[in-house]
Amino acid sequence: MEILRGISVTAGVAIGEAVILDAEEYRIPHRTVPEQAAEREVERLRAAIAVSIEELERQAQWMNTHFGRDAANVFTWHVGVLSDSKLQGGIESLIVDKAYSAAYATSTVMRSYQRRFLQMSDPLLVERIRDVQDIERRLLRNILGDAREDLAHLTRPAILIAHDLTPTQTARLADTLVIGVALDVGGSTSHTAILLRSWGKPSVIGLGDVSTRVSGGDTVVIDAANQLVLSDPDRPTLESYRRQEASFGRLMDEWESLRAMAAVTGDNVAIRLMSNIEFPHEAKASVEQGADGVGLYRTEFLFLHPDGPPGEEAQYQAYRAAIAGAAGRPITIRTFDLGADKYTQEKRYEQERNPMLGLRSIRYSLANVGMFKTQLRAILRASVEGDVRLMFPLLVSLMEFRQAKMTLHDAMEDLEEQGIPFRRDIPVGMMLETPAAAIQVKEFCREVDFLSIGTNDLLQYLLAVDRGNEQVSRFYDSSHPALIRVLRDVIRIAGRSQVECSLCGEMAGQPLYTLLLLGLGLRVFSMAPANIPEVKKLIRLAKISHAQRVARRALTFETARQVTNYLREETRKVLPEDPF
Amino acid sequence: MPGPPSEIREVTVTNAEGVHARPVMRLVDVASAFASRITVANVSGTGEELDGKSAMSLMLLDAPKGSVLRIRAWGEDAAEAVDAMVRLIENGFSDPSA
Structure with missing residues (x-):
C-alpha cells in the first residue's frame, strides 16, 4: 500500500482500477505483466521493432525519390537505433527481470536516453531528444496496436492517472467511464482543476509522482475528502473505503435536508x-x-x-x-x-x-x-x-x-x-x-x-512522523493521547484569553x-x-x-x-x- | 570490461560537424563488421566508454570537431577493428566536404 498526499478538487471516494495516460495520449494499459507473459511481451517488442524498421525504410525510400538522399538520411539513424541490439537488450531485460510490459519497458528506456541527451553540451545533440521521442512513439504505436485506446473506449469504470491533463482532455471526461482522477501536477492551469470540479467526480491533483508510482491495473482509492490517493490498499483499508463510498452516496441524499x-x-x-x-x-x-x-x-x-x-x-x-x-x-x-x-x-x-x-x-x-x-x-x-x-x-x-x-x-x-x-x-x-x-x-x-x-x-511534529512515508505512517494517529492533551490545553487557554x-x-x-x-x-x-x-x-x-x-x-x-x-x-x- | 583491451588508440575528430547522426551510423557499420568488442570514449568529454556497435550509445559521445576519442577493442581482430575505426574518423567519416 502506498499513500500519496495532494490537493483535492472535489469530494468523495472513488475506488477502481488505474489506467495511466502518458503525455502523448498513449494509454499504456499495464506497466507490469505476469512473469509467464514475459516471453509474449518480448515477442511483441521484436515484432514492433521489425515493423518500425520496415516503415522507416519505406519512408526513407519515398523521401529519397521525392526529396533526395540528404532528406532520407534523417531516418538512417532511426533505423540504426531500432537495429541496435544493445538497446533492444536493455528493453528486453526490463521485461524479463522486472516483468515490465513491452510498452512500459520501451518507454522507460527511451526516456532514460532522452534525459541523457538533455545533458549534452552540444545544442544540436539536445535536439536529438526529438528523434528519440519520435522513435519511442513509433515503437509504442506498433507495440500497442489496436490496444492503444482512447479513454472514450474504456469498457469498465477506471481511475485515470496522468502527469497532467489538458483542459480539452478534462472536458471530455464526462463522456468516459472514468470515475476518479489523480494527477502529478497541481493542474497545469487552474482551468484543469476547475474543469475537474465541474465534472464532479473524486479528484486529487498535485501528487508529485503518482503517475510513476501507480501501474495500470493497480487498485487505486481516491480519498478526495482527505486529499489522499492510495495504491494497492490492504484489505481492511479497502473495505473501510468501500463502506465510505457507499455512505457518501447516502450522505449526498441527506445533504439536501441538512443544508438549511x-x-x-x-x-x-x-x-x-x-x-x-x-x-x-x-x-x-x-x-x-x-x-x-x-x-x-x-x-x-x-x-x-x-x-x-x-x-x-x-x-x-x-x-x-x-x-x-x-x-x-x-x-x-x-x-x-x-x-x-x-x-x-x-x-x-x-x-x-x-x-x-x-x-x-x-x-x-x-x-x-x-x-x-x-x-x-x-x-x-x-x-x-x-x-x-x-x-x-x-x-x-x-x-x-x-x-x-x-x-x-x-x-x-x-x-x-x-x-x-x-x-x-x-x-x-x-x-x-x-x-x-x-x-x-x-x-x-x-x-x-x-x-x-x-x-x-x-500531529506530525508532535509524533515525529511523516505520514507520507509508508514505513511510519501507521504511527500517525490523531487519537494519540499527547495530541488530545495538547488540544485540551490550547482550547482551554484560548478560551480563558x-x-x-x-x-x-x-x-x-x-x-x-x-x-x-x-x-x-x-x-x-x-x-x-x-x-x-x-x-x-x-x-x-x-x-x-x-x-x-x-x-x-x-x-x-x-x-x-x-x-x-x-x-x-x-x-x-x-x-x-x-x-x- | 573483461581483461585489458588488445588494442587502444586515440584519434581527433576532424570533420566540421563532429560525431552526429551520419558519422555515428558510419562508425556502427564499420564496428559491426568485426567480431571484437569495441568501445569509443570521448576523452575530451565525459570519458564514458560507449559501445561502438550501438547507434544509440554512440550518439551520446557528444563529440564536436577537435574532440579526442579513445578507441579500444577486445578480440582476435582487435587491431584491424581499431585501425578501421581510426581511419574512418581521421578521414572525416569519408565526408567528401571534409
Whole structure:
C-alpha cells in the first residue's frame, strides 16, 4: 500500500482500477505483466521493432525519390537505433527481470536516453531528444496496436492517472467511464482543476509522482475528502473505503435536508461549521451547501501555476472572488504555505535534506519579503469587500508573528500612501500547528486576534512522523493521547484569553472526533466541504454534557488504540447506523 | 570490461560537424563488421566508454570537431577493428566536404 498526499478538487471516494495516460495520449494499459507473459511481451517488442524498421525504410525510400538522399538520411539513424541490439537488450531485460510490459519497458528506456541527451553540451545533440521521442512513439504505436485506446473506449469504470491533463482532455471526461482522477501536477492551469470540479467526480491533483508510482491495473482509492490517493490498499483499508463510498452516496441524499439546518447540538449550543477551500469559487459552493463561512482558504494553490508566482492583480482578483463567494460570511485567508510537500511544481531552490523542517510556510514567506508583501497587499485591498481575516501559518515563535505583522504594517503604509482603500482593523490570527506554539499558546494569545489549530502538521511534529512515508505512517494517529492533551490545553487557554479558537485539520471533519472536540470546548470546526453534512448530523444529535464526559474519559487513556475504541463506541451511541 | 583491451588508440575528430547522426551510423557499420568488442570514449568529454556497435550509445559521445576519442577493442581482430575505426574518423567519416 502506498499513500500519496495532494490537493483535492472535489469530494468523495472513488475506488477502481488505474489506467495511466502518458503525455502523448498513449494509454499504456499495464506497466507490469505476469512473469509467464514475459516471453509474449518480448515477442511483441521484436515484432514492433521489425515493423518500425520496415516503415522507416519505406519512408526513407519515398523521401529519397521525392526529396533526395540528404532528406532520407534523417531516418538512417532511426533505423540504426531500432537495429541496435544493445538497446533492444536493455528493453528486453526490463521485461524479463522486472516483468515490465513491452510498452512500459520501451518507454522507460527511451526516456532514460532522452534525459541523457538533455545533458549534452552540444545544442544540436539536445535536439536529438526529438528523434528519440519520435522513435519511442513509433515503437509504442506498433507495440500497442489496436490496444492503444482512447479513454472514450474504456469498457469498465477506471481511475485515470496522468502527469497532467489538458483542459480539452478534462472536458471530455464526462463522456468516459472514468470515475476518479489523480494527477502529478497541481493542474497545469487552474482551468484543469476547475474543469475537474465541474465534472464532479473524486479528484486529487498535485501528487508529485503518482503517475510513476501507480501501474495500470493497480487498485487505486481516491480519498478526495482527505486529499489522499492510495495504491494497492490492504484489505481492511479497502473495505473501510468501500463502506465510505457507499455512505457518501447516502450522505449526498441527506445533504439536501441538512443544508438549511443549523449546526446546533441537541442541548442547544450553536456550533460554527466552516469550510476549507483551495479555489476561490469553492467559497460560494461551500456556503451554498451550508458552511457558515470559510475557515481556511489555502492560497498557495494560486502558486501551482506554470507561469510562476501570481502577480498582485491576479491575487487580488482571486481573493475578491472568494470573498464575494462567502457572501458576507467570515472568510479566513491564510498566507502562502509553500515549501515542503506543497511546492511541488517548480523546485526552484535547492532540494532540502529535510523539507518538513526546512524553509517552508511562514519562514519561506519571511525569507521572500517581496513576494510576501505582494500577497499581503492583495489581501488588504480585497479586505474591504467582506468579513476577511488574515492568518499566518506554521508559527514557531512570537518573533515570527511580530515580523509578519511588521510586513503587514509596511504593506498597509504603502497602500495608505497610494490612497488605496483597505481594512486597517483586519483581524490577524495564526495557525497553531507546531509544538512550540502550543506550549507558548498563552503568550501568543496576547498578540493574536484568533487562532486555528492545524492538527495535520501539529500531529506530525508532535509524533515525529511523516505520514507520507509508508514505513511510519501507521504511527500517525490523531487519537494519540499527547495530541488530545495538547488540544485540551490550547482550547482551554484560548478560551480563558477570550481568543477565538477553531480547528481546521482533518480531525475537524472526522466524525470519530466530533464528540471529543465538542467536549474539549471547540465551537468552530473548519473542514473540507464534503465532510460538513456528516459532522453536522452528528452535532445535531449530540449533547454537550455527554461530549464533556467523553472528553474527560478520553483524557484518561494511555494509548491511542484505547482512545479510538472508546470514541467509536460513544459515537455509535449517538449515531448508531454509521460505520465509524 | 573483461581483461585489458588488445588494442587502444586515440584519434581527433576532424570533420566540421563532429560525431552526429551520419558519422555515428558510419562508425556502427564499420564496428559491426568485426567480431571484437569495441568501445569509443570521448576523452575530451565525459570519458564514458560507449559501445561502438550501438547507434544509440554512440550518439551520446557528444563529440564536436577537435574532440579526442579513445578507441579500444577486445578480440582476435582487435587491431584491424581499431585501425578501421581510426581511419574512418581521421578521414572525416569519408565526408567528401571534409
